Amino acid sequence: MYGLMLGNLNNQDFEDNRITSLACYVKKVEELYSILENENRENKENMDNDGNDSEKIHLENDGKRELYFRGQDSIDYRNTCPSLFRNEKYYANESNMINDFIAKYPDLFKDCQNNVDRLALMQHHQLPTRLLDLTTNALIALYFAVEKDNCKDGVVYVFNNFCNEKFVDKALKKSFSFELDKSLVIPHSNSKVLRIKSSKRDSFSDQVEIETSLARMKQTDSDDFITEVLRFYKELSECDKEIWGKAYLSYLKALSTGIDYSSLSFNTGKLLHKYDNFNNAIPTIRLYHAIERDSGNFDHIINPVEMYLPKIVTPRIIDQRIKNQQGLFMLVPFIFDNKGVGTESLLTKTQRLINTLLYTRRDVHTGKDKAIAFRISCCKKKKLRKELSNIGISKSFIYPDATSYAQDIANSYSKN
Known part of the structure; x- marks a missing residue:
């Protein structure tokens, strides 16, 4: 995107995708999906060809890449952070806000089955949370980008479900004074081949x-747990990287089937002893108690290496709004960072983690990875709203309640 250099997006380069009409937008999105289809086909072929190579440590993605979209009505926001991270007082009182809301309106949550359901409802009622709204429908994202006549250009950002390894490397170097290899924190499948x-x-x-149970714990308890995770990361950073790659497969298997040190190599056993120390720490036990209060029985298995990066979460369809918006969330993680508070803003640290799921493609001219975003000029917003309304994407569809329907009806009679 020409001229769009957002500081809190770490000055990430964007493609020049300017949108002037609905047809223009649809064409560019279709091009994205065509490229995605080719990527997924090539990835499957690579997996089929290399699937029997038991010594291989790194392969292509284990599954299909998907796209998610986020529309914002102003590029001047300069970030894609959830509201919780835009105010440090909110962030410092996350658990208090969650528990106060549940205490005030207990009946609202009677049909919720877990903390994600509760956070989704709180997000619906505009309480600041660590959930970032996304959608699988590019047209819904476009609506949010053009929703307001605020004299600001709108923008649609594109995310995906696989971490960008270069962005993970960048985040790790900024987060820790010690060297932590990306293979430690990027999620891998538990299979014969590490993918x-x-x-x-x-x-x-x-x-x-x-992670959502951690969000409900007292600030002092969550801080103590974060300290334990950082200690575990520090110990992993001291492991030989060649040993780590092979040991990690045994590590994943041990977490899912039970730890039997007698069947493991010496180095893998040492790694799992580090996990034992983490698992038996008092802050970790407190978190287990918090999880069990919410979900009943819960195996005492926390994999701390998966806690560093964001997750894409598909919610239950708990209301018509989520259904219509084809909504899902990015669960933004806690900040694991040993370089000290104040070295960078909370917003910058958070955005760097969110960036790891930006969808990028290689620029054929420069050879650099560029993130995908679509910029909509403020003077085109009204036109695009009308075009979206013509295909049924209006305020009453996005926000299916009586007030929105009334406004749509009134607007239809006010047109010249």
Whole structure:
């Protein structure tokens, strides 16, 4: 995107995608999906060809790449952070806001089955949370980009379900004074061959339950747990990287089937002893108690290496708005950073993690990866709203309540 250099997006380069009409937008999105189809086909062929290579440590993505869209009515926001991270007082009182809201309106949450359901409802009622609204429908995202006549250009950002390894490297170098290899924190599948795993989770995922339960804990307890995770990361950074790549497969298997040190190599056993120390720490046990209060029985298995990066979460369809908007969320992680508070703003640290899921493609001229975004001039917003309305995407569809329908009806009679 020409001229769009957003500071809190780490000055990431964007393609020059300027939108002048609905037809223009649809064409560019179709081009994206055509490229995506080719990527997925090539990835499947690579997996089929290399699937029997038991010594291979890194392969292509383990699954299909998907696209998600986020529309914002102004590029001047200069970030894509959830509201919780835009105010440090909100962030410092996250658990208080969550628990106060539940205490005030307990009946509102009677049908919720887990913390993701609760956070989704709070997001619906505009409480600041660590959920970032996304959609699988590019047209819905476009509506949000053109929704307001605020004399600002709108923008649609494109995300996907696989971490960009270069962006993960960049985040790690900025986060830690010690060297932590990206293979430690990028999710991998538990298979014979180590493959990058999709960041997409459903609302009943154990990993999602762990992180949303942490959000409800007292600030002092969550801070203590973060300290334990950082200690675990520091110990992993001291492992031999060649040993780590092979040991990680055994590590994943041990977490899912139970730890039997007698069957593991010496180096893998050492790694799992580090995990034992983390798992038996008092802050970790407190988190287990918090999870069990919400979900009942829960195996005492937390994989701390998966907590560094964001997740794409598919919610239950708990209301018509989520259904119509084809909505899903990015669960933005806690900040694991040992370089000290104040070295960078909370917003910058958070955005760097969000960036790891930006969808990029290689610029054939420069050879650089460029993120995908679509910029809509403020003077085109009204036209695009009308074109979207003509195909049924209006305010009453996006916000299906009586007030929105009344406004749509009134607007239809006010037109010349």
